[in-house]
Amino acid sequence: xxxxxxxxxxxxxxxxxxxxxxxxxxxxxxxxxxxxxxxxxxxxxxxxxxxxxxxxxxxxxxxxxxxxxxxxxxxxxxxxxxxxxxxxxxxxxxxxxxxxxxxxxxxxxxxxxxxxxxxxxxxxxxxxxxxxxxxxxxxxxxxxxxxxxxxxxxxxxxxxxxxxxxxxxxxxxxxxxxxxxxxxxxxxxxxxxxxxxxxxxxxxxxxxxxxxxxxxxxxxxxxxxxxxxxxxxxxxxxxxxxxxxxxxxxxxxxxxxxxxxxxxxxxxxxxxxxxxxxxxxxxxxxxxxxxxxxxxxxxxxxxxxxxxxxxxxxxxxxxxxxxxxxxxxxxxxxxxxxxxxxxxxxxxxxxxxxxxxxxxxxxxxxxxxxxxxxxxxxxxxxxxxxxxxxxxxxxxxxxxx
Amino acid sequence: xxxxxxxxxxxxxxxxxxxxxxxxxxxxxxxxxxxxxxxxxxxxxxxxxxxxxxxxxxxxxxxxxxxxxxxxxxxxxxxxxxxxxxxxxxxxxxxxxxxxxxxxxxxxxxxxxxxxxxxxxxxxxxxxxxxxxxxxxxxxxxxxxxxxxxxxxxxxxxxxxxxxxxxxxxxxxxxxxxxxxxxxxxxxxxxxxxxxxxxxxxxxxxxxxxxxxxxxxxxxxxxxxxxxxxxxxxxxxxxxxxxxxxxxxxxxxxxxxxxxxxxxxxxxxxxxxxxxxxxxxxxxxxxxxxxxxxxxxxxxxxxxxxxxxxxxxxxxxxxxxxxxxxxxxxxxxxxxxxxxxxxxxxxxxxxxxxxxxxxxxxxxxxxxxxxxxxxxxxxxxxxxxxxxxxxxxxxxxxxxxxxxxxxxxxxxxxxxxxxxxxxxxxxxxxxxxxxxxxxxxxxxxxxxxxxxxxxxxxxxxxxxxxxxxxxxxxxxxxxxxxxxxxxxxxxxxxxxxxxxxxxxxxxxxxxxxxxxxxxxxxxxxxxxxxxxxxxxxxxxxxxxxxxxxxxxxxxxxxxxxxxxxxx
Numbered sequence: 028x029x030x031x032x033x034x035x036x037x038x039x040x041x042x043x044x045x046x047x048x049x050x051x052x053x054x055x056x057x058x059x060x061x062x063x064x065x066x067x068x069x070x071x072x073x074x075x076x077x078x079x080x081x082x083x084x085x086x087x088x089x090x091x092x093x094x095x096x097x098x099x100x101x102x103x104x105x106x107x108x109x110x111x112x113x114x115x116x117x118x119x120x121x122x123x124x125x126x127x128x129x130x131x132x133x134x135x136x137x138x139x140x141x142x143x144x145x146x147x148x149x150x151x152x153x154x155x156x157x158x159x160x161x162x163x164x165x166x167x168x169x170x171x172x173x174x175x176x177x178x179x180x181x182x183x184x185x186x187x188x189x190x191x192x193x194x195x196x197x198x199x200x201x202x203x204x205x206x207x208x209x210x211x212x213x214x215x216x217x218x219x220x221x222x223x224x225x226x227x228x229x230x231x232x233x234x235x236x237x238x239x240x241x242x243x244x245x246x247x248x249x250x251x252x253x254x255x256x257x258x259x260x261x262x263x264x265x266x267x268x269x270x271x272x273x274x275x276x277x278x279x280x281x282x283x284x285x286x287x288x289x290x291x292x293x294x295x296x297x298x299x300x301x302x303x304x305x306x307x308x309x310x311x312x313x314x315x316x317x318x319x320x321x322x323x324x325x326x327x328x329x330x331x332x333x334x335x336x337x338x339x340x341x342x343x344x345x346x347x348x349x350x351x352x353x354x355x356x357x358x359x360x361x362x363x364x365x366x367x368x369x370x371x372x373x374x375x376x377x378x379x380x381x382x383x384x385x386x387x388x389x390x391x392x393x394x395x396x397x398x399x400x401x402x403x404x405x406x407x408x409x410x411x412x413x414x415x416x417x418x419x420x421x422x423x424x425x426x427x428x
Numbered sequence: 429x430x431x432x433x434x435x436x437x438x439x440x441x442x443x444x445x446x447x448x449x450x451x452x453x454x455x456x457x458x459x460x461x462x463x464x465x466x467x468x469x470x471x472x473x474x475x476x477x478x479x480x481x482x483x484x485x486x487x488x489x490x491x492x493x494x495x496x497x498x499x500x501x502x503x504x505x506x507x508x509x510x511x512x513x514x515x516x517x518x519x520x521x522x523x524x525x526x527x528x529x530x531x532x533x534x535x536x537x538x539x540x541x542x543x544x545x546x547x548x549x550x551x552x553x554x555x556x557x558x559x560x561x562x563x564x565x566x567x568x569x570x571x572x573x574x575x576x577x578x579x580x581x582x583x584x585x586x587x588x589x590x591x592x593x594x595x596x597x598x599x600x601x602x603x604x605x606x607x608x609x610x611x612x613x614x615x616x617x618x619x620x621x622x623x624x625x626x627x628x629x630x631x632x633x634x635x636x637x638x639x640x641x642x643x644x645x646x647x648x649x650x651x652x653x654x655x656x657x658x659x660x661x662x663x664x665x666x667x668x669x670x671x672x673x674x675x676x677x678x679x680x681x682x683x684x685x686x687x688x689x690x691x692x693x694x695x696x697x698x699x700x701x702x703x704x705x706x707x708x709x710x711x712x713x714x715x716x717x718x719x720x721x722x723x724x725x726x727x728x729x730x731x732x733x734x735x736x737x738x739x740x741x742x743x744x745x746x747x748x749x750x751x752x753x754x755x756x757x758x759x760x761x762x763x764x765x766x767x768x769x770x771x772x773x774x775x776x777x778x779x780x781x782x783x784x785x786x787x788x789x790x791x792x793x794x795x796x797x798x799x800x801x802x803x804x805x806x807x808x809x810x811x812x813x814x815x816x817x818x819x820x821x822x823x824x825x826x827x828x829x830x831x832x833x834x835x836x837x838x839x840x841x842x843x844x845x846x847x848x849x850x851x852x853x854x855x856x857x858x859x860x861x862x863x864x865x866x867x868x869x870x871x872x873x874x875x876x877x878x879x880x881x882x883x884x885x886x887x888x889x890x891x892x893x894x895x896x897x898x899x900x901x902x903x904x905x906x907x908x909x910x911x912x913x914x915x916x917x918x919x920x921x922x923x924x925x926x927x928x929x930x931x932x933x934x935x936x937x938x939x940x941x942x943x944x945x946x947x948x949x950x951x952x953x954x955x956x957x958x959x960x961x962x963x964x965x966x967x968x969x970x971x972x973x974x975x976x977x978x979x980x981x982x983x984x985x986x987x988x989x990x991x992x993x994x995x
Binding site for chain 2: 217221224225228229231232234235236238239242243245246248249250252253255256257259260263264267268271272275383386387389390391393394395397398400401402404405408409411412415416418419422423425426
């Protein structure tokens with residue numbers, strides 16, 4: 028868990044008396060199983076340390092569960108259109124693994140990363156929903172969660188559903204394949220295409236990374252089995268040769284353990300970042316959909332305004348008594364239109380900034396993942412080489428004894 | 429395991445010592461190979477006599493000698509991305525050609541002398557100045573027509589193989605010669621050797637594989653059989669006693685039809701024997717009911733030996749079920765202990781062999797997945813580079829390329845490592861075959877013992893009959909001429925039987941001696957072979973791990989800037 032100062036982050040704290048730079052640091056820890064049977068779930072401790080005035084006190088600990096995180100993500104997605112909201116780890120689909128230690132730890136890490144990314148984002152960190160999430164007591168949190176289902180009908184998850192299920196329609200729209208409501212922005216088109224293709228490439232890389240984890244486990248297992256069998260052979264053989272077999276078997280078993288450990292390392296520090304990358308790209312697709320929506324709304328309103336204007340002019344000519352009302356409506360529509368345009372343009376502007384940030388961030392994230400991958404592989408290979416090298420002189424001496 | 433003295437075509441051996449990774453060049457004429465060889469590991473690396481031919485083997489040739497490891501072409505990142513001469517727009521331009529593009533297979537153990545395709549036996553661990561060699565190769569399968577026995581018009585076709593021998597053994601006339609033999613000849617050879625060399629650990633001949641010959645593609649089957657024959661003949665040539673046998677010499681050298689007595693089919697011998705049978709079964713009066721002393725030195729077979737088989741069967745049943753202790757008991761405690769130990773060893777060995785197979789599979793999978801991962805990253809790299817707008821993307825693409833090429837390198841290393849692993853661990857499998865030969869030799873011993881026991885029973889039987897007759901005859905006043913005559917006959921039978929028994933005992937002792945000598949030989953070879961296997965395995969594992977470590981270390985260094993600053 029990292030403490031980072033938020034100096035350039037755009038956080039205003041005019042009332043902060045201390046000379047200390049403003050900071051907001053969060054950690055997600057201590058997963059605990061709550062409840063029983065079908066209702067059981069995991070809860071996490073969320074610890075907030077801050078000197079920001081908007082927050083109550085310098086340290087706060089709350090208990091949250093996965094659905095609370097989902098609530099936060101959905102709220103941010105609604106309120107901060109144009110910004111690439113950090114992705115959440117997936118819901119667990121396989122019942123069996125829901126409470127496995129490995130799954131829980133991976134989820135905890137992912138949730139920790141999620142909250143921290145929000146806390147570090149110059150816009151998102153100012154969100155009121157974030158404050159609620161970090162501070163509210165459980166009752167308030169629960170109330171907020173249940174309210175949510177009514178007001179916000181369309182969630183990013185729903186949008187995702189649309190993507191998966193009815194992909195062609197929406198992607199057609201989003202990619203500008205259908206006629207009327209498409210931006211004619213070649214750079215943006217390129218970006219959309221890039222995002223969709225990137226997801227495919229990443230998914231494949233992630234798939235193989237996961238398989239590699241499995242291969243490490245399998246190799247570890249077969250080394251363990253081989254070691255055991257050859258030790259038995261050694262016991263049966265006896266003498267120098269028997270000892271040689273036994274020593275080899277023992278080394279094999281040692282290496283099996285190292286392989287299992289490396290498998291775990293690969294999973295956490297290489298495969299998971301790749302998965303995270305994929306999720307991030309999927310989240311961007313959500314933002315792309317939002318932009319398309321905003322564009323469509325803007326266009327629709329523009330259409331409506333145009334029609335209204337025509338109507339109005341007609342009324343002016345025939346001096347209808349409805350003209351005043353019509354003028355009123357027209358003004359309202361124009362205001363709405365301006366609002367829609369503003370919203371759309373904000374999204375566009377934000378996205379441009381986000382894209383830069385995203386690319387930078389991913390280079391860092393991937394760089395770190397590659398580093399861990401390479402380090403882990405080197406460490407494993409060296410351990411293997413050492414184990415076998417140290418056996419050689421023993422084998423030599425046994426073979427002549 | 430056998431064949432300290434075998435030498436043949438070799439490649440120069442460079443000793444790969446601890447930490448040194450000199451590239452070793454291996455001969456590979458024959459692209460099709462199971463990757464096995466049946467030659468002993470060498471502890472010292474002497475330069476061998478005889479022709480030394482060096483061939484460079486391109487590790488990326490499509491039919492790698494280690495054909496046991498099956499990878500399809502599209503899985504194999506090596507094949508798809510190795511050639512730099514392909515379409516420059518493809519991914520090849522992203523990957524460097526293999527760094528060891530001087531195209532040599534690496535083995536880190538001194539045993540690269542074990543040829544991949546088993547071409548020839550190799551240098552010796554024996555320090556003797558003995559430089560006899562007997563090298564055999566089996567090549568050039570040809571279809572031939574069987575003109576003699578064709579009941580079917582158009583005739584039977586069969587396959588012959590060219591068997592070429594190089595030797596300086598004195599009993600052979602000549603140093604290099606060839607004959608053509610068919611599989612049936614090999615069966616004959618094997619049977620004759622079993623007859624003549626009872627008690628020896630005779631290598632097992634390849635199976636007749638009737639089912640496979642129907643099911644497999646003709647070409648594949650013939651190739652499989654060719655390899656099997658070559659391995660078999662080489663094992664025979666490596667056995668210190670059998671290599672000097674007349675049977676083998678005749679097989680290797682005599683042109684034309686193989687002049688060894690064919691195994692007559694049981695049916696015709698049955699017909700033979702059936703004529704004599706009633707007399708033999710009921711013929712107390714037939715002197716020839718006694719077993720011919722000369723026959724006892726052979727195991728009982730079908731046909732004329734039917735009677736003997738019946739008797740020995742009766743004896744063995746008596747041994748197993750009868751209350752009476754059999755006259756001669758396998759008393760050699762040491763032998764019984766060794767036999768038990770061999771059984772245990774066989775069981776554990778079989779287990780290890782199975783686990784070794786799993787290990788090889790796991791290594792293969794690891795290599796494959798690394799390759800696929802590398803390729804996926806190559807594609808990603810290409811994509812990012814093409815689409816890059818920001819500098820951060822270019823940086824990321826460069827990092828990714830680094831990882832991708834390293835993953836592909838590591839994948840290649842795993843493949844090579846696995847090939848070597850197969851080579852070494854295959855020894856386990858081979859020894860399972862050796863154990864079968866040992867069991868056969870032990871059977872020879874048991875059979876010989878059974879023959880002795882049978883004869884002893886016969887003698888006891890005859891003796892008691894004689895005593896009864898003598899007792900009865902003595903009661904008759906004035907003598908009993910018919911009984912006396914009978915007694916004479918029985919005494920004669922007993923004399924013959926006694927001779928046979930002595931023969932049988934000699935045979936039994938001979939076989940026991942053979943067993944013992946062979947066991948000693950096996951123990952020594954086993955010791956050498958297994959140590960060689962272990963060392964070879966370990967050296968290769970270490971060597972390849974070190975190479976992989978260096979590949980990944982350089983990537984780790986180049987990406988160290990990204991390392992997490994905090995814990």
